[in-house]
Amino acid sequence: MADKITAEPRTEFGKGAARRIRRDDKVPAVIYGHGEAPVHVTLPGHDTWIAIKHGGANALLDLQIEGKSQLALTKQIQVDPITRVIEHIDFVAVRRGEKVHVDVPIHVVGEAGPDTLVVTENAVVSVEAEATHIPEWFEVSVEGAEVGTLIHASDLTIPSGSTLLSDPELLIVNVAQQISEEALEAELEEAEAEAGIEHEESDEAAAEGESAEGEGDEAAAEGDSAE
Incomplete structure (x- = not known):
């Protein structure tokens, strides 16, 4: 059974209007479907959140818009990743008995x-x-x-x-x-074998570079001493 939510027609659009709506603990939404022009509405934040949570991934809401009832199926819900506040909802208009x-x-x-x-x-x-x-x-x-x-x-x-x-x-x-811990370790060792060889070669090259730098420093020090 669809949860009833009172919706208000929305005439203001844009980011600024959306922010004002959210500050009032409301949710901007739009209803598409049946070849009609999209209907923009504003929903009460808390009641909508409860209805969406109750309805799950395919929540069906009975939106009461200016005294008329419109069944609306949630299709996309935008949620703030930090506050978890619903920022916007896209609905698809449906009719009783209609298959989706x-x-x-x-x-x-x-x-x-x-x-x-x-x-x-x-x-x-x-x-x-x-x-x-x-x-x-x-x-x-x-x-x-x-x-x-x-x-x-x-x-x-x-x-x-x-x-x-x-x-x-x-x-x-x-x-x-299930892979045993021993088998998992063996697979990891085998997978890292080639990488380990490359790593060792890289370490040897780095060591040779450091050795060459050290010899250069010693030669420079000897030159300074001679002067």
């Missing part, structure tokens, strides 16, 4: 078998879903999984009303053999 293409994140849960390494090969899959029933995520369990276990997109549980768009053979999770 979205990328849904993968959540890996559980503990695989001993001596295994769980590798997430793809963190999202594409699906077609009703705008009001977008899966928040797909859960993949690796509980007790043994080495060699492969989980593909076709193994995911797709809810009714949604259709997998990604290649069914897309590899999602690979349960590999």
Whole structure:
């Protein structure tokens, strides 16, 4: 169910206007879609942050604009990397019953078998879903999984009303053999062998250079003494 947010039409644009909006704890946003001209709005900062957090990667908001309701699907969210404040949001206008293409994140849960390494090969899959029933995520369990276990997109549980768009053979999770500390050290030593030789040659050249400089200094000192 979409969270209701009261939105105000926005008539001021530019960086200065955006800064003033953010100082008032509000968020500038724009709504695209359905062949209509973009609609620029201002949203309440705290309520919007809560709604986005609740809705996840594909949050659906019910924007109340001058008494009219507009369902809007988040497509791009700009967040300040330091303050974590939402700076701007791009929405796509949708209608109830309309189907949309979205990328849904993968959540890996559980503990695989001993001596295994769980590798997430793809963190999202594409699906077609009703705008009001977008899966928040797909859960993949690796509980007790043994080495060699492969989980593909076709193994995911797709809810009714949604259709997998990604290649069914897309590899999602690979349960590999964990490398022992000894084996890892051996691989590192082997990988660094050639670099080590080059490093030693470089050290020898540097030492020869320092030796030559030292001899030059001694000769200069002897010349000064002779004078």
